[in-house]
Amino acid sequence: xxxxxxxxxxxxxxxxxxxxxxxxxxxxxxxxxxxxxxxxxxxxxxxxxxxxxxxxxxxxxxxxxxxxxxxxxxxxxxxxxxxxxxxxxxxxxxxxxxxxxxxxxxxxxxxxxxxxxxxxxxxxxxxxxxxxxxxxxxxxxxxxxxx
Amino acid sequence: xxxxxxxxxxxxxxxxxxxxxxxxxxxxxxxxxxxxxxxxxxxxxxxxxxxxxxxxxxxxxxxxxxxxxxxxxxxxxxxxxxxxxxxxxxxxxxxxxxxxxxxxxxxxxxxxxxxxxxxxxxxxxxxxxxxxxxxxxxxxxxxxxxx
Amino acid sequence: xxxxxxxxxxxxxxxxxxxxxxxxxxxxxxxxxxxxxxxxxxxxxxxxxxxxxxxxxxxxxxxxxxxxxxxxxxxxxxxxxxxxxxxxxxxxxxxxxxxxxxxxxxxxxxxxxxxxxxxxxxxxxxxxxxxxxxxxxxxxxxxxxxx
Amino acid sequence: xxxxxxxxxxxxxxxxxxxxxxxxxxxxxxxxxxxxxxxxxxxxxxxxxxxxxxxxxxxxxxxxxxxxxxxxxxxxxxxxxxxxxxxxxxxxxxxxxxxxxxxxxxxxxxxxxxxxxxxxxxxxxxxxxxxxxxxxxxxxxxxxxxx
Numbered sequence: 001x002x003x004x005x006x007x008x009x010x011x012x013x014x015x016x017x018x019x020x021x022x023x024x025x026x027x028x029x030x031x032x033x034x035x036x037x038x039x040x041x042x043x044x045x046x047x048x049x050x051x052x053x054x055x056x057x058x059x060x061x062x063x064x065x066x067x068x069x070x071x072x073x074x075x076x077x078x079x080x081x082x083x084x085x086x087x088x089x090x091x092x093x094x095x096x097x098x099x100x101x102x103x104x105x106x107x108x109x110x111x112x113x114x115x116x117x118x119x120x121x122x123x124x125x126x127x128x129x130x131x132x133x134x135x136x137x138x139x140x141x142x143x144x145x146x147x
Numbered sequence: 148x149x150x151x152x153x154x155x156x157x158x159x160x161x162x163x164x165x166x167x168x169x170x171x172x173x174x175x176x177x178x179x180x181x182x183x184x185x186x187x188x189x190x191x192x193x194x195x196x197x198x199x200x201x202x203x204x205x206x207x208x209x210x211x212x213x214x215x216x217x218x219x220x221x222x223x224x225x226x227x228x229x230x231x232x233x234x235x236x237x238x239x240x241x242x243x244x245x246x247x248x249x250x251x252x253x254x255x256x257x258x259x260x261x262x263x264x265x266x267x268x269x270x271x272x273x274x275x276x277x278x279x280x281x282x283x284x285x286x287x288x289x290x291x292x293x294x
Numbered sequence: 295x296x297x298x299x300x301x302x303x304x305x306x307x308x309x310x311x312x313x314x315x316x317x318x319x320x321x322x323x324x325x326x327x328x329x330x331x332x333x334x335x336x337x338x339x340x341x342x343x344x345x346x347x348x349x350x351x352x353x354x355x356x357x358x359x360x361x362x363x364x365x366x367x368x369x370x371x372x373x374x375x376x377x378x379x380x381x382x383x384x385x386x387x388x389x390x391x392x393x394x395x396x397x398x399x400x401x402x403x404x405x406x407x408x409x410x411x412x413x414x415x416x417x418x419x420x421x422x423x424x425x426x427x428x429x430x431x432x433x434x435x436x437x438x439x440x441x
Numbered sequence: 442x443x444x445x446x447x448x449x450x451x452x453x454x455x456x457x458x459x460x461x462x463x464x465x466x467x468x469x470x471x472x473x474x475x476x477x478x479x480x481x482x483x484x485x486x487x488x489x490x491x492x493x494x495x496x497x498x499x500x501x502x503x504x505x506x507x508x509x510x511x512x513x514x515x516x517x518x519x520x521x522x523x524x525x526x527x528x529x530x531x532x533x534x535x536x537x538x539x540x541x542x543x544x545x546x547x548x549x550x551x552x553x554x555x556x557x558x559x560x561x562x563x564x565x566x567x568x569x570x571x572x573x574x575x576x577x578x579x580x581x582x583x584x585x586x587x588x
Contacts, residue, residue: 027176056525084497203378321470
């Protein structure tokens, strides 16, 4: 959260830290799958910030007439994390298409390289009519920075 | 949720049932305080529906120029509930003031009369400038129905 | 929630109703992808209940030495839903393997047949050592009921 | 999150930063009251960490036979915050009683001194039988550090 953008986005990979909180776990203290998807959204937000794209004017931009909803998401949850753990998310733009962006996420423990979970999320550019449209050039340019 | 308004609002008391879900508990499987406040919001929504006040045009009503944010809330959490429990909330309008509504909530087990938790929430009528204003008469009238 | 199991599980399809609440939407009032995954978990819980498998002793069962974590999930989000909408989820067991169960979810508006969103979730049976093991026969039998 | 304990707990006041995320707002983009209570829980966790009390062994400690559930909470919500805002929480231990701790929270904008929201939370020490018991001395000592 306090990580500097320059440091945060090296070689196109953004690092976000997430602390497992109350409400993130199942009743047995294990992080459940829904929380990983919530963490992915935070990772996208921080990735955008690191690219100088403020989330509040990127997910929906009324003046420029576009929105960027998440239309598809996938995750695989490999090893358990528990309440209080500090997780490290590595976030990449895996693909930029004409109308869509594909993010990829990898979850690791604070220290160590065991893959805990992985996932993807696809954002599509839409107009005010909710139909897919081309991604604004400035968004593509900003996301391509670190690649 | 499928309870008929007529049945739901007897003598000014509305009954809502809530099932304790993943994400509602602490890592030890006990409902934590934040979830009770979330349940209270659901109880207000169902109370409004039972009074023929659709929540999506009651919490914020652009044509009539008013909103109803919650400006104060309190809760006491007496006995533990766990994952899978079915809770019964009794919701009342405790007071209608010129510019504010005070709701009161009591949580009970599905069957039984042990008070598990209790709370209050105060909603204030505001205008587009976020300043307090008088409650619309139709809102007061609708809420007074069952009292 | 109050739907009878017999009515709920016809031809292997379970119907759950979900109301879109505060906290389920993005800041623009549209249900965001994380909420659909949360709704899927509720749908699994209600499916299990309809098969006489109480969730609190099915996701983790200490006496019988098994757990059923979700190890993979996928969703596609086709059309927007908004605050206050009542959604209908159709849930099926798509596949029962030796060690895993695959659920499939389809989201529809309260009335109507436009597919709003769809998804899958894979649960794997594990032992106390977190290693995959065969699904208990009674779980397989209960889930196969309505197929 | 990366703030050093020494810096974080000056004169008994702990500073936590919170970013407003998807799911924290009502459908109109305004932080709703439930989220403030969730933020309060995070503030307690970070306060405990700053006092060298790891939350995962403080809220429930099986070896020492105590738990610290939140039994009462209150909040007043004065000014609206919106999606993307960075909030600063000032957290204090307002009172340490024989069996209870009272935390106080004040919410401010990232820069500035307008009080956005305020609240309190009471934690009670309980034994394995869920009955109130005296706070462990080491907890009292740790919390009194910065006062």
